[in-house]
Amino acid sequence: MNTVTLSKGEFDALIAARDEAHAERETLKGQLKVVTVERDLLKEKLAAHLRQLFAAKSEARSTDQRDLFLNEAEALAPAGTPVAEEATPEIDVASHLRKKRGRKPLDPALPREVVRHELPESERVCAHDGSALVEIGIEISEQLDIIPQQVRVIQHQRVKYACPCCDEGIKVTPAPARIIPKGLLTESALAWVVTSKYMDALPLYRQAALLGRFGGDLSRNTLAGSIVKVGQAIQPIINLLRDHLLDADLVHGDETVVQVLKEPGRAAQTQSYLWAQASGTGPPIRLFGYAPGRGGTHGAKLYAGIKSGAALMTDGYEVYGGIAQANGLTHLGCWAHCRRYFVEAEAVIPKAARSPEQLATRFITAIGELYAIEALARDLAPKQRLALRQAHSKPILAKIEQLLLEHLHSVIPGSLLGKALHYLSAQWPKLIRYVDNSAWPIDNNLCENAIRPFVVGRRNWLFSDTGGGANASANLYSLIETCKANRIDPYAYLASLFRKLPTAQSADDFEALLPWRLANPTP
Numbered sequence: 001m002n003t004v005t006l007s008k009g010e011f012d013a014l015i016a017a018r019d020e021a022h023a024e025r026e027t028l029k030g031q032l033k034v035v036t037v038e039r040d041l042l043k044e045k046l047a048a049h050l051r052q053l054f055a056a057k058s059e060a061r062s063t064d065q066r067d068l069f070l071n072e073a074e075a076l077a078p079a080g081t082p083v084a085e086e087a088t089p090e091i092d093v094a095s096h097l098r099k100k101r102g103r104k105p106l107d108p109a110l111p112r113e114v115v116r117h118e119l120p121e122s123e124r125v126c127a128h129d130g131s132a133l134v135e136i137g138i139e140i141s142e143q144l145d146i147i148p149q150q151v152r153v154i155q156h157q158r159v160k161y162a163c164p165c166c167d168e169g170i171k172v173t174p175a176p177a178r179i180i181p182k183g184l185l186t187e188s189a190l191a192w193v194v195t196s197k198y199m200d201a202l203p204l205y206r207q208a209a210l211l212g213r214f215g216g217d218l219s220r221n222t223l224a225g226s227i228v229k230v231g232q233a234i235q236p237i238i239n240l241l242r243d244h245l246l247d248a249d250l251v252h253g254d255e256t257v258v259q260v261l262k263e264p265g266r267a268a269q270t271q272s273y274l275w276a277q278a279s280g281t282g283p284p285i286r287l288f289g290y291a292p293g294r295g296g297t298h299g300a301k302l303y304a305g306i307k308s309g310a311a312l313m314t315d316g317y318e319v320y321g322g323i324a325q326a327n328g329l330t331h332l333g334c335w336a337h338c339r340r341y342f343v344e345a346e347a348v349i350p351k352a353a354r355s356p357e358q359l360a361t362r363f364i365t366a367i368g369e370l371y372a373i374e375a376l377a378r379d380l381a382p383k384q385r386l387a388l389r390q391a392h393s394k395p396i397l398a399k400i401e402q403l404l405l406e407h408l409h410s411v412i413p414g415s416l417l418g419k420a421l422h423y424l425s426a427q428w429p430k431l432i433r434y435v436d437n438s439a440w441p442i443d444n445n446l447c448e449n450a451i452r453p454f455v456v457g458r459r460n461w462l463f464s465d466t467g468g469g470a471n472a473s474a475n476l477y478s479l480i481e482t483c484k485a486n487r488i489d490p491y492a493y494l495a496s497l498f499r500k501l502p503t504a505q506s507a508d509d510f511e512a513l514l515p516w517r518l519a520n521p522t523p
Contacts, residue, residue, distance in 0.1 A: 041414055047348040106142050113145075151216040154186055177502035180229045184222065187498035190230050193223055195491045198473070198480045201456055224469070231472020233501065236510050238475050241285050241482065244514075246306045250280030250439060252447035253303075253314045253323075255294060256455060262466050263292060274474060275302050276451040280313065280441065283516050284485035286450040288474040290467070296322050303327060311437075313444050316427050333430030336443035339367045341420035348416060359407055360417055363424075366400045374442050382438040389435040397432050404428070450481045479515070486516050496521035 124133040156175070163169025179187060196202040202210075204223045211218055245251065254276045261268045273294045279285040291298035296319045303323050306312075311330040314320040315337040324331035346360040354361065373392050377385040404424055411418045424431070434440040454477055479497075483490040497513055504510050511517065 041412070106144055112142075149210065149214045151211060151214040179233050179498045179502050180226060183226060183229070184218075185226050188495045190226060190498055191491050191494035193227065194230065194476050194494055195480065197227065198476050199453070199484075199490055201453070227476070228469050228472045230498065231475045232468070234475055234479065234497070236504070237497070237501070237513060238287070238478055240510055240514060241287055241478065243305075244283060245277055245279045245285045245287055246303070248279040248282045248285075248307065248310065250311045250313065250441075251303075251306065252276075252278040252280055252444055253299075253312060253320060254444060254447040254451055255317075256451055258290070258470060260292075260467055260470050266292065272470065273298070274451075274454060274470075274477075275299065276447050276454075277302065278447045278450050278485075280311070280446065281439065283514075284482065286478060286481035286485055288451075288454070288477045288481075290470040290474040292467070295319065299323055300326070311440055313441060313447070315444060316423060330433065331430050332433055332440055333427040334444035335367060335370060335431060336445050336448070338420075338424055338427060338431060339364060341416070341423050342367070345416040345420050359403075359411070360420065362403060363400065363420070366396060366403070369396050370442065386438040389438070393435050397435065400424075401428070450485070453477075453481065483515050488515050488521065493518060493521040 119133075125131070126133060158173040158175060160173075161169075161171045179190070183190075185193065193204075193207060196207055197204060204220045204227075207223060208218055208220045255273050256276070257271045258274045259268075259270075260266075260272045263270075263272070270292075272290065272292045275289045275291055275298070277285075277287045277289070289302045291302075299319050300323060303312075306327050306329065308328045309330070311332055312320065312324050313332040313334065315334050321331060323329070342360045342363045346354070346358065346364060349358060349360070356362070356365070370393055373388060373396075377388045380388065404421060408421050408425055411421055413419070413422060434442050479494065480490045483493050493515055496518055500513060500518075504513060
């Protein structure tokens, strides 16, 4: 057996090489961990992006979504469902008897045309003794009828008068005041165009095509110009609505993007914003304000003059914090927005790996417990609601806070779950304030629900052409959503408003035209 003898220098070199290899291996292991984390983050972002593109937009969990576009009839009426038949009004034989189950009767307020069906004279004979039959009653059944759009022309004839003795005494009956001087569309027609676009999300080119089928040959540009003018004409009503909103004890705020193509000094691709505000107390008011940006200067203008000491409910956008501090407001946080982060974090977990023990799922479950209490408290008196929150919501909040503190620094900050935890941590003081006042809400859903119709409509018309058009759209959306919040028919209100607004002179005249004050609006 040969023995290898190493000099001290060779031995030291081997030891150094071993240590260097060990250090390099540790470096590689560290780099592998970094690469693995980066890979996992990218896979998570990819899954979230794919879900945003292709998955159902609802935040409901474990719900199968159906395609109600091409398959609407089959989805809503499975095989074997009977075809809707004539509606027969139900009559209670006795008050204690249960009503017959069936289809909802037709609205009794709808106009009705009676079609009477009688037997021929030759058949009004008794088959047993040949006596003439007499009428003893009727059987009623009802069908819903739809009359297509009726387009007509209102011809205004202004009578001219002249003196028979001279040529100097000619007079002409003055033209009636109109919301758009010399406008082509009547007030009812304007109301139809506005509600079709801003309530039914029907773009103007489709409206023009629809009217063309019934003889109303109007261009899209004519409709667009009329909308801009009427949107500007209602500015006094919008100003009054803003005064009432800023005087509320609770105001909700949110914003969404809108693209405006032609603005001086800005590229067509630049994003602009529609700021939404909703009153949480007093008359229900929904306001939208257009701004070319999302910065604090734009938001400050919309909240200038807000009641000091009021509460402001928003998401975590930092500009609202500055607005609340500058105006002495109590800033409330939105639990629905917070929950959304955890739903997104849970959604990227493979279904096979999901369990109630997943951290995101535990937060979602706890937040759900808060909402369960709110569902119970909805119809309670203020004192009872506050007591319920103090007794049951506070312990759940303590549980959520403990869970947050345990895991805040153990999750990668850049991951979806890490972002959810850090958002919860940053918003925590604002999120827990609602339990101390029975009038304060748990979330900002009131404002988000008001802004949703705009988001749906934006998918149809995509952009506004000019800043003036965006301002007009904001004003008209404000009236539409305020009418809906007050359970007023937007079309009937706008038709009445457009007729009465040109004759309003004083502040009291304009005040009487607000949605909840205008008595008996008629189309």
